[in-house]
């Protein structure tokens with residue numbers, strides 16, 4: 509008799525266990541035992557969803573907008589998305605190049621399913637956002653990682669060219685990057701686009717953090733860097749991070765019409781459409797909540813500067829200076845010893861002994877690092893970093 513585990517599909521058997529789940533479960537357990545954990549592991553802003561968005565969402569319920577919507581999303585929201593790209597980036601898009609999804613994650617899933625399958629390779633610069641490899645594996649394609657840690661956490665044209673084979677279908681690029689906070693310069697994005705065109709592959713540009721860029725640095729959307737925008741480039745974005753709406757599950761993909769058409773079929777047979785109420789909430793976010801973004805960006809920038817300053821005083825730690833998103837990815841390799849040899853062991857040690865939660869770098873493909881989110885008020889951040897510093901110094905002895 510086969511066990512249930514043996515009878516599961518090949519797809520799920522090949523999915524990785526979540527490294528973060530283990531840390532989250534332990535954090536919850538310690539909290540339930542009365543420990544005061546400083547949790548620096550969150551992948552979401554600590555701000556509440558803007559008030560106006562909540563009001564408009566309640567309005568939508570009262571007006572009875574509670575039924576299935578068109579598969580690709582309600583027209584006013586698609587128009588608000590194209591208006592955003594016109595105003596922010598100066599590019600003209602038609603509504604039918606937009607697919608509204610249940611979070612940016614579903615947009616990535618639908619597009620990867622649309623573009624790649626068994627026998628295909630998908631290039632993922634590493635460190636990477638942890639769902640990319642699993643989404644690629646779900647399509648039975650093969651993730652191919654390109655280490656960027658020796659090239660300032662940027663995918664270089666040379667390394668990209670070296671990774672492309674006959675089987676390459678797709679590159680997944682993420683800027684600003686989770687976990688490093690690195691923002692790609694436009695000149696590099698242009699070089700990457702020319703390789704994509706020359707080698708006839710696709711690129712998903714995950715721009716979910718494009719409202720959270722600091723130092724007055726500007727990033728262009730990849731769409732604005734190509735002449736005939738939508739051929740090879742698919743942009744993914746959403747309201748989760750920019751408007752602190754992670755639980756509303758609302759994202760979108762922008763791509764050429766044939767891709768949107770096929771990706772919509774996947775959506776039609778999986779979720780049918782994004783939540784109607786969340787679509788109206790997102791419409792309000794895009795139309796009414798610009799001041800919220802400015803407030804949040806200012807606050808994150810202040811915290812970012814503090815985190816950089818405090819980490820600069822910890823001898824033995826190195827990190828790329830984040831210019832976007834809300835993470836710091838720091839190298840703790842020099843603190844490994846006989847007892848603590850991996851990022852999971854280090855994260856567990858910091859949690860159990862110093863009551864501070866961070867995410868092991870192994871989750872993002874680099875075991876020499878930890879990821880911290882500066883999604884807590886300054887006072888808690890200072891205390892959390894003090895604990896990390898003491899914990900690391902104690903390990904070194």
Ligand SMILES: Cc1ncc(COP(=O)(O)O)c(C=O)c1O
Nearest residue numbers: 551611612613637686746748759
């Ligand atoms: C780089 C990146 N892409 C996509 C997502 C998914 O966003 P959503 O919550 O809208 O699905 C996340 C969320 O953590 C992310 O960090």
